[in-house]
Amino acid sequence: MPPIDSPLAVLLLWGLLGYVAGSVPFGLVVTRAMGLVDPRSIGSGNIGATNVLRTGSKSAGALTLILDAVKGALAVLAARLAAGEDAAQVAGLLAFVGHCYPAWLRFRGGKGVATFLGVLLALIWPVGLLTCATWIAGVALTRVSSVGALAAAASSTIWMVFLGRGDVLLIGIAMTLLLYWRHRQNLARLRAGTEPRLGRKP
Template sequence: MPASPYAIAAVWPWLLAALAFGYVLGSIPFGLIFTRLAGAGDIRQVGSGNIGATNVLRTGRKGIAAATLLADAAKGAVAVLAAGAMAGEPASLAAGLGAVLGHCFPVWLRFKGGKGVATTLGCLAAWSWPLGIAACLLWLLLAVLFRISSLSALLGLALTAALAWLLAIAPPWGHALSSLPLAVVVTITVALVWAMHHQNIARLLAGTEPRIGQSKKT
């Protein structure tokens, strides 16, 4: 039986609040904060100017890069878990999407943030830990095969989105690992991450995308 208009109207404020909560949490620029605290300067003036862990690594400070990766993933996971605990799966999905949007478009940095990979991984792990593990393993496997960070992340997340759909329509055992709403939000999130990598995709098509360990100036 379809939900009544009153029920839908009651849900929307919670979803918007969860989206806003996730956005605020996701917009914390850990890469910028950590590099400044460590005396490494403004990460926006290094390499590609991105605030994510990959660009932080170009400072030569592996510890800061690792901390940025973990913190960016954690803010996605915390947003999902906190919203889910308060208002269930719909709110957790909205908060996760908000966290990725906040990381990519932080209001504090004039909407110029990161590309959302680590935050998406954190959301995936909190939404469904098997999907989170699958995404990380795929990313690592593809990184070993291709030695190109952006390609590994993009393909790994795309395959994870496909897995989310497969589990959502699988027999009952699969429904415990994914759902149709989750598959939809994962797909939207992954599409956003792909859009944020438009310059990387152009370089991949041109064959000029740097490999892991190779410096990049732009």
């Protein structure tokens, strides 16, 4: 963590704002705007980009991915501009939590991959870029979305250490652990050899 210079009330405020930003369910917004099926009724039942892709619309999946990343990045950048680096990390972490557990959807959100990447890109862009590259490589090599996500999350802390960014290590580890928890069913399917590949119905 960076030095904690902001008052507790400021950190709590940016944590709340980060949560609200992260909890905007763009997967639902996009599919409804495009007249597609509710992603909660298909596939894994979550509102993330991979499940939106299962509606059959690549453009909806791509737009959801971008918007989910942008909301995490904006939470970090706004908090940094207004209050500093400590508030930026709190806002980023809570944006990630908000995406995974949005109060408006009874805490049933996405698995956090896009928001995770957006937060990292805004917090420390070299780590974010390397983590994105790991994600893309994992998906390209295996055609399994969860493999790319899990590889990216695991690599993020390695990139932080490699680049000497211990100041973001704590939030990186916290988000990685939560992302792995959100992917626990995917991990079980990977062990069983039943995890679906992209382009196939689960």
